[in-house]
Amino acid sequence: MSGFRLKTGGRIDRSQPVMFSFDGKSYQGFAGDTLASALLANGVMLFGRSFKYHRPRGLVAAGSEEPNALISVNRGPGRFTPNLRATGIEIHNGLNAFSQNRWPSLAMDFGAINDRLGMFFPAGFYNKTFMWPRSFWDKVYEPAIRKMAGLGDAPTTEDPDVYASTYAHCDLLIIGAGPAGIDAALGSMDSNKRIILIDEQDELGGGALADPALWPWLERSIKALTNAPNVTILTRTTAFGYYHDNFIGAVQRLTDHLPEIEDRPREKLWRIRAGEVVLAQGAIERPIVFDGNDTPGVMLSSAAKVYAHRYGVAVGKAPALMASHDSGWHDIFALAKAGIRICAIIDVRESVDSALMHEADRLGITVYLNHGVVGVHGRHGVSSVDICDYADQRVRRVDADALLMAGGWTPSVHLWSHSKGSLKWRDDLGAYVPDQPNENVHCVGGCSGDWDYGTGAVIDMLPTPKDQSRIKAFVDFQNDVTAKDITLAVREGFRSIEHIKRYTTNGMATDQGKTSNLNGLQIASSALNKPVPDIGLTSFRPPYTPQTFGALAGHAKGALFQPTRTTNIDSWAQAHGAVFELVAQWRRARYFPKPNEDMHAAVNRECVAVRSSLGIFDASTLGKIEVVGPDAAEFLNRMYTNPWKALEPGRCRYGLLLREDGFITDDGVSARLAPDRFHLTTTTGGAARVLNMMEDYLQTEWPDLDVWLTSTTEQYAVIALQGPNARKVLEPLVQGIDLSPEAFPHMAIREGTICGINTRLFRVSFTGELGFEINVPTAYGRAVWEQLMAQGAQYDITPYGTEAMHVLRAEKGFIIVGQDTDGTVTPFDAGLDWAVGKKKPDFVGKRSMARPDIIAPGRKQLVGLLTDDPNLVLEEGAQIVADPNQPIPMTMIGHVTSSYWSETLGRSIAMALVAGGHDRTGDTLHIPMPGKTHTAKVTGTVFYDPEGARLHV
Amino acid sequence: MILIHCPYCDEKRPEIEFANAGQAHIARPLDPSGQSDADWEAYLFIRANPRGRHHERWRHIHGCGRFFNAVRDTVTDKFETTYKAGEPRR
Structure with a gap:
């Protein structure tokens, strides 16, 4: 009832024993073993518990199509990988592997009660049962279901590994290095094509690795390809x-197979652009659907051959074959020749090729034609098998300790389908094969339906005299879907295979239906009494097998996930204890706390400093566009709401x-430097x-205009110097510019030098105080900033951050696009109709x-709000109602867009978008917030110095 | 990742260099103020959603920066052709 290591044979290195552990128990295998083959050699048949019913499960396959044996591997903190297929894990000394979805242990699992209750878990069970009450879904049903049903645990700590990624280009990409793929590579090797040959396994060969007669050819071929300079071979x-x-x-796996964790990338993502693609992915053997076909020890016959010839492992002491296809007979003959005693061959067909019968006879194997398996005895392994003679419905028992399934072959058309190539149905194969390509690609070998495995009968499931309602014949092992689930879905009215798939979960998730799709289609076809091509085919979706997020993310994590833009002055802010915030990828100083100051205190101090003496602010992140050309003014006149043609240079x-x-959509102050040159500013974001x-x-609209646009955002550092003492600080540092109010009024620009550096000096203000914005080439930003700090010390110059900037502008009613507007606000709504050129015939x-x-x-219009309680600062985003006593749900008439404590005014201030707001001046509105509904009066939006007296000094 | 031919660079480049810019051949009316509400609504908001050939604008935003027109099949996601802005509809 269990597998064992054969005395000879296989590609394993018997001189190199390997010690590893599975579920805490130590085992020995050999170099060249997978976890699957090594455990099988140790007699282990039980590899996991199924997704929904927690049924004991063993190996079905030997390759990446394995649906059952999903394993977690632990390589230390942060290096926990769930849901690996045991058939793809190369063992190494110290490998620490665990089974999944079982508690407290694999052999004794409480969740298996689901299996006893199986009649209560039909297709669509969750949808039907947990519909009501709706409120229970998130908190009660879903967490409980997730705990019970599921695969491996997600890792809980940060992954310490690094992952590489690369781009590659080639003339010919061959995917799959079995005989067909190797032949394709050999055939093009002597051309001057750049060829990449990739295979998921640790060595090239595919199916040839399980056929010792092909090994000499394989060795020669690999040598030739390895020596060819134009061929890149990627294994694993x-x-x-x-x-x-x-x-x-x-994805190339670089280090998981190595015993020691190495200081190099764990995996590498390859993004390959190929002139031509050859798909040589082979075919996957199809299981046969019958009661008990998921018992550990029931597996694909081709897999048994791989275990015997590639790994030197017998799957049992007396395996039997359940076949509907000739290929299983060839596999069983190969096992017999490897020295394994064969219990019996059972074939659903009434007759088979006489050559097969003669070979079975010669090897002394009992053959039952027109028979089928109707039951499997044993729970954690096969102890015997019931077979039914379809001629007289008599059931007999055969003493097999393993049962091999040979249900024909399914071409692996997964990647072909990703590429949107069409498929055609082949009745003789009972399978879809590639038809018309959608890219420069073709299929060779097994995945094109081209193989020499013989012929077979296409069946949906084995006939059985048993009561259909009492059997569990699995179609999709990974998702625990039985034949009964599919027929139930049809009975309940599902007709399209797309709906049947989603209702039953057949072919979903990580498995993508590798072993289940075709059987599911055949059963649905029988139940609907329609030919398979008439019920459609579900889509295969990437990834072919699950891949790590690490490989897909590559370097794009942590600081490299998204670049952080910093200004030239950022390093000064960092050194002076600024607290930062991210604004549209820019890192901006939010405030500069002094020792023991919280944000509130720091912002109050910074605001008062600007109003009473002098503040300095890094405005380098402002968007800047240089608009140049004879039609520059005409262009801006068409783009902006206000008139530009009459704007004088210098203003x-x-x-x-x-x-x-x-x-x-945006706003900003812009300057005309010359008749044909403008310096535009935009919002940071x-x-x-x-x-x-x-x-x-x-x-595209005005190609006749002679204008050039150039982004200059990163060419200038911008320092805003704001406050009554701003001019006094600038005077000694600036050359070539008359700073007097008469010569340099508000909203003007002058060019000259500051500290010897060329500058575009704006006299503008986003604070309402006398202000300048000093533009210097970016590299000089910090140097000029430090000179200003030194010169301003006598006025207690105070660096301020974005938070104080927000308060200062709000006191003046200056809007921030995107905060006080939301993409549905017009100039009139925002109270900015003064900025619209009424006489202009057109603008955007x-x-x-x-x-x-x-x-x-x-329409919602921007207004000011003053709370009746001056100490209360409203929540930004809070909703506003006209009548707080109306029944819930209340009619909301607007929301708070900006709200701050104004230290200058000694009270809170806010702006809000309110329906019909301009007509509500003086009205009291109500703002429900947690705990209390607050009242506020509607005002204008300018709270401080409405005449602008402080600007024009 | 689709390769898109930029008619200005005359090269096929990966789609991450490009930005879609909506339906092509929708000219801004020369006299917007003379447009009826219905005509202006149609210009602003009404767009085709064809199954098959679709004329759309792309910008080679991380390349030469030029806007151009393309015919893309919305079923197969294949580009039939691309051509410079201002050239006749294909």
């Missing part, structure tokens, strides 16, 4: 997805930018969007300002 590499234009994703203007639908929008209009968004919805009454 899985091509997991086939994307547009012959772009293939593959600035606040520009408001709408989308064509009439809503505000809007820089790329605005440049893209301007390029769009320039290139102008026509939309007359759209019916935009001139309709009741």
Whole structure:
């Protein structure tokens, strides 16, 4: 009832024993073993518990199609990998492997009660049972179900490994290095093509590795390919997805098979662009559907041959074969020749090729034709098998200790289907094979349906005299789907295989139906009484086998996940204890706390300093666009709401930018340096969007305009110097510019030098105080900043961050696009109609300002809010209602967009978008917040210095 | 990952260099103020959603920066052709 190591044979190295552990118990295998073959050689048949019923499960296959033997491997903290197939884990000394989905142990699993209750778990059970009450799903049902049903545990700590990635280009990519793939490589080797040959296994050969007669050919071929300079061979590499234009994703496993953890990448992601692709992925043997076909010890006959000839392991002392296809007979003959006693051959067909009968006779193997297995005895392994003579329905017992299934072959068309190649049905194979390609690709060997395994009968499931309701004949081992589930789905009205798949979960998840799709189709076809091609085929989706997130993420994690943009002054802020925040990928100083200061205290101090003396602010992140050309003014006139043509060189203007639908998308102060040159500024987050929008209009609507747009955001460091003492600090440092108010008024620009550095000096203010924005080439930003700090010390110059900047601008009612607007706010809504050139015949968004919805009454408009309790700071985003006593759900008429404590005013201030807000001035509105509903009066949006007296000094 | 032919660079480049820019051949009216509400609505909001050949704009945003037009099959996701902005519809 269990496997054992054969005395001879296999490609394992018997001189190199390997010690490993499985579920805490130590075992010995040999170099060249997989975890599957080594455990099988040690008599282990039980590899895991099934997904839903917790049934004991053993190996079905020897390759990556294995649905049952899913294993977790632990290589230390953070190096825990679940859901690996035992058939793909190369053993090494110290390998620490665990079975999954069982508690407390693999042999005794409490969850197996699900199996006894199996009649209560039909297809769609969860959908049907846990519908009600809806509120129970998230907190009660789903967590409980997830605990019981499932695969391995997700790792809980950060992965310490590194992962590499690379791009590769080749003329010919061959996926699969079995005989067909190797032949394809040999055939093109002497051309000047760059060839990449990839295979998921540790050595090339595929099916040839289980056929000793082919080993000399294999050795010669590998030598020739290895010596060819134009051939790159990638082993332990899985091509997991086939994307547009012959772009293939593959993951190469570099270190998991090594005993020691090495200081190099664990895996490498290959992104391969190929001129031509040859798919040589082979075919997967199909299980046969009968009661008890999931008992450990029931496996594919081709797998038994691989274990015997590649690994020198017998799957049992007396295996029997259940066949509907000739290939199983050849496999069983190969086992017999390896010295394994064969119990019996059972074939559902009434007759087979006489050559097969003669060979069975010569090897002394009992043959039962027109028979089928109707029951398997043994729970953790096969003890005997019941077979039924279909001629007279008599059941007899045969004493097999392993049962091999040979149900025919399914071409591996997974990658072909990823590439959107079409498939055609072959009745003789009972399978889909590649038809018309959608890329420059073709299939060779088994995956094209081209093989010499003989012929077979195509069946849905073995006939049985047993009561259908009392049997469990599995179709999808990994997802625990039985034949009964599929027929039930059909009875309940599902007709399309896409719906049947989702209802039953057949062919889903990590397995992608490798062993189950065709049997599921055949059973659905019988139940619907329609030919297979008429019920459709589900889509195969990447990845072919599960891949690690580490490999897919590669270097894009931690600090490299998303670049952080920093200004030239950032290092100064860092050194002076700034607290930072991220704004559109920029790292910006939020505030500069002094010892024992919290944010509130720091922001209050920074705000007061600006209003009373002098503040300094790093505004380098502002978007900047240089607009140059004879038509520059005309272009800006068409883009912005306000008039630009009359703006004199040396003067600035606040520009408001709408989308064509009439809503505000950006704003900023821009300067005219010369008749044909403007220096635009945009919001920090809007820089790329605005440049893209301007390029769009320039290139496609007005290509006749002679204008150039250049992003200069990163060319300038910008230092905002704000406060009544700003001019006094600048005077000694600036050359070539008359700073007097008469010569250099508010909203003007001058060019000169500061500390000897060329500067574009703006006299602008986002604080309401006398202010300058000093633009210098980026590399000089910190140097000029430090000079200003030194010169400003006499006025107690205070660096301030974005938080104080927000408060200061809100005191003045200056909006922030994206905070006080949300993409549905017009200039009129925002109270910015003064910035719209009424006489201009056209600009982007102008026509939309007359759209019916935009001139309709009741639009949300920007207003100021002053809470009745001056100490209360409203929550930004809080909803606003007119009547707090109305029944719930209340009618919400707007929301708070900006809200701060103003130290200067000694009270809170807020802005809000409120329906019909401009007509509500003086009204009291209500703002329900947790614990209490607050009241506030509607005001204008300018809370401080409404006349602007402080600006014009 | 699709390869897209930029008609300005005259090279096929990976799609991550490009940004889609919506349906092609929708000219901004020369006199927006003269448009009826219905006409302006159609210009602003009404777009085709064909099954098959679709004319759309792309920008080689991480390359030459130019906007161009393309015919893409929305079923197969294959580009039939690309051509420079201003050239006649294909």
